[in-house]
Amino acid sequence: MSKKFDNQKNIVIVGGGSAGIQIARGLSAKLDASKYNLILVNSRPFSIHMLAGARMTTSDVDHLEDSAFIPYDKVFVNGNGSVKIGKVTAIDANKGTKGGVLTLADGGELPYEILVLAPGSTWNGAVAFPDDKDEITEWLKQWRGKYKKANHIVFVGGGAVGIESAGEIKDQFPHTKVTMVHGDNMLLNKTYPDKYRLAFAKGLKARGVDIIYNDFIHNLPDEGVVGVTTRNGKYLDADLVVLTTGPRPNTGFISTLGSDTLTERGNVKVDPTLQLPSHPDIYAAGDVIDWAEQKQAAKCTAHAAVVVANILDVVAGKIPVTKYKGSLELIVITNGKRGGAAYVGMLWGIMLGAWFARMVKGKDLLIPMGRKNAGLV
Numbered sequence: 001m002s003k004k005f006d007n008q009k010n011i012v013i014v015g016g017g018s019a020g021i022q023i024a025r026g027l028s029a030k031l032d033a034s035k036y037n038l039i040l041v042n043s044r045p046f047s048i049h050m051l052a053g054a055r056m057t058t059s060d061v062d063h064l065e066d067s068a069f070i071p072y073d074k075v076f077v078n079g080n081g082s083v084k085i086g087k088v089t090a091i092d093a094n095k096g097t098k099g100g101v102l103t104l105a106d107g108g109e110l111p112y113e114i115l116v117l118a119p120g121s122t123w124n125g126a127v128a129f130p131d132d133k134d135e136i137t138e139w140l141k142q143w144r145g146k147y148k149k150a151n152h153i154v155f156v157g158g159g160a161v162g163i164e165s166a167g168e169i170k171d172q173f174p175h176t177k178v179t180m181v182h183g184d185n186m187l188l189n190k191t192y193p194d195k196y197r198l199a200f201a202k203g204l205k206a207r208g209v210d211i212i213y214n215d216f217i218h219n220l221p222d223e224g225v226v227g228v229t230t231r232n233g234k235y236l237d238a239d240l241v242v243l244t245t246g247p248r249p250n251t252g253f254i255s256t257l258g259s260d261t262l263t264e265r266g267n268v269k270v271d272p273t274l275q276l277p278s279h280p281d282i283y284a285a286g287d288v289i290d291w292a293e294q295k296q297a298a299k300c301t302a303h304a305a306v307v308v309a310n311i312l313d314v315v316a317g318k319i320p321v322t323k324y325k326g327s328l329e330l331i332v333i334t335n336g337k338r339g340g341a342a343y344v345g346m347l348w349g350i351m352l353g354a355w356f357a358r359m360v361k362g363k364d365l366l367i368p369m370g371r372k373n374a375g376l377v
Contacts, residue, residue, distance in 0.1 A: 008037035010111055011311065012102065014088050015118035015250075016042030017050075018297040019286030021075055021374050022304035023116055029077040030312055038081035041102070041110070043131045045085050046071045049370040051297065051361070053127035054164040057143040059172045065140060067367050069133075074375030084110065090256040091115070093279050100281075114311055117254060117268060117284040121247035121295065127161065150176060150240040154228060156217045158182030159189070160333050162244035163200055167335035170207045179210040179236055181217055191294055191329060196343045196351055203335045203354075217241065247295075249288040257282075263290050272323035274306050281314075283307045291326070297370075299327045332361045 011027065013020050024040045031038060052068040055061065072083045086104040093100040099113040122128070126143045129136050147153065153169060155162040158180050166178050180187075186197040187204075201211055215230045226239045249266040257279065262268060267290035269277060274289065276282045285303035287295040303324065310320030329345030340357030344350040360366075371377075 008035060009113040010037050010039055010099075011114045011116070012039045012041060012110060012112040013116040013118060014041045014102070015120050015286065016040055016044070016047050016072060016083070017118065017120040017286060017300075018047075018370070018373065019118040019120070019300040019303055020116070021047060021070075021072075022300055023118065023285060023307050024075050024081055025077060025373070025375060026304055026308035027311060028075070028080040030308075031080060031315065033078075033080040036315065038076065039084055039110070040072065040075065040081060041084045041086055041088060041104075042072075043085070043087045045083070045133075047370075047374065048129055048136075049365070049367050050123070050127065051370070052365040052367055053123075053129075054161060055168045055365060057126040057140060058147050058165070058168040059144055060140075061172065064365070064367070065137075067371065068365075069136075070371055070374050070376065072374065077375070088119075088253050090253055091282075093257055093282065098281070113281065114314065115282045116307060116311075117251075117282065117288060118286045119250040119254075119288060121287045122250045123161075123247045124157075124245055125161075125243040126165070146240055147173065147176075152177040152179070152236070152238045152240070154179045154181060154217070154236055154238040154241045155244045156181050156220070156241060157243065157245035158184070158187040158211065159244070159246050160331070161246070163187060163204065164334050165242065165244055166204055166209050167207070167339060170209065171336035174208075177210075178208070179212065179238065180204070181212045181215050181230055183214065183216050185213050187211070188333075192331070192343050193349050193351075196341065196349075199341050199351070200333065200335065203339055203341070207335070207339075247287070251288050254288075267291075272325070273310050273320050274303065274324055275310070275320065283310065291324070293326055294329060294331065296331065298330060301373075302327045332357050334358075334362045334365075337362045 047070040049068040052064045056064040088102045089105050090103040102110040187200050188197045215232045220241050221228050229235050251266045268284040268288045269290050270284050274283050285307050286300050306322050306324045309322040313320045332342040334340035338358050339354045342352040342356050
């Protein structure tokens with residue numbers, strides 16, 4: 001390890017998604033670079049703007065891969081930080097008198113004095129992108145080809161990913177048969193009012209999408225196999241079945257901190273300061289935290305503000321006191337470029353229609369905002 005690493009205290013951020021980027025940017029603007037070495041660890045040399053995933057995998061419309069892959073070139077203010085490409089496999093919080101050591105997949109080690117865990121989620125189906133840029137290019141080519149040649153597509157899961165995927169298919173291939181299989185009696189989940197959930201069913205059905213409720217497909221057929229049977233025995237003559245269930249927290253490596261670190265579902269237990277209860281020098285943010293809220297990139301700004309404020313207090317010799325108090329539930333789901341709806345969880349619960357979804361998200365999928373958060377203009 002270089003002398004730079006030896007002489008400075010490492011503040012390490014694991015994960016370069018929305019939360020990790022905003023924390024890195026916030027810290028780099030105010031940390032004393034002569035005392036602290038800020039390192040962002042990520043498995044890719046760029047971030048994927050996941051809100052573009054459904055459209056980007058459906059077709060090459062707008063060539064989204066040119067803008068939705070966000071480089072880290074401008075993340076660090078005044079260049080006060082560095083990116084290390086790699087995967088963390090374990091955390092040893094007891095190795096050393098203060099802080100700990102990360103073990104990487106290549107066998108290397110990275111010491112830290114303060115650690116931030118923002119590894120994001122593990123996705124399913126078409127949006128489960130590989131890490132290598134060349135592999136992603138091939139991945140997009142393959143999925144676009146699958147969607148184009150399919151006669152009957154079944155999406156397993158009626159959450160935001162399933163809804164947006166179905167909408168993008170109907171935009172590009174309006175005559176392709178699309179069926180959605182969902183395990184509840186309405187789309188989405190109970191966080192949102194029935195009126196909002198029913199509005200999406202109405203919008204999809206108007207575009208020719210069939211919806212099967214209270215059912216599931218346990219075993220996805222091998223590629224090339226035509227036909228699949230649901231748990232309740234309904235046969236569908238699908239030639240492409242795509243898993244669009246919600247993601248899971250990418251926290252396997254965090255379990256090495258101890259059995260009391262994660263919930264049963266795999267989320268990281270945190271105090272309101274977003275510190276881990278048993279490890280005050282470790283913070284967590286983004287999709288992985290155990291907090292009663294929907295997991296969305298929009299929440300990351302508030303998480304990042306808390307983590308940055310508390311770390312800056314710690315390096316200044318103060319006790320971290322900034323607490324996360326939760327965020328407003330707000331969601332915008334598209335049904336293709338021109339359709340969709342939004343929900344704002346304030347007052348009586350505000351619903352906004354296709355015009356709002358189109359204006360806010362449908363046209364550019366909030367890619368410009370993601371690039372701005374990474375310091376790009």
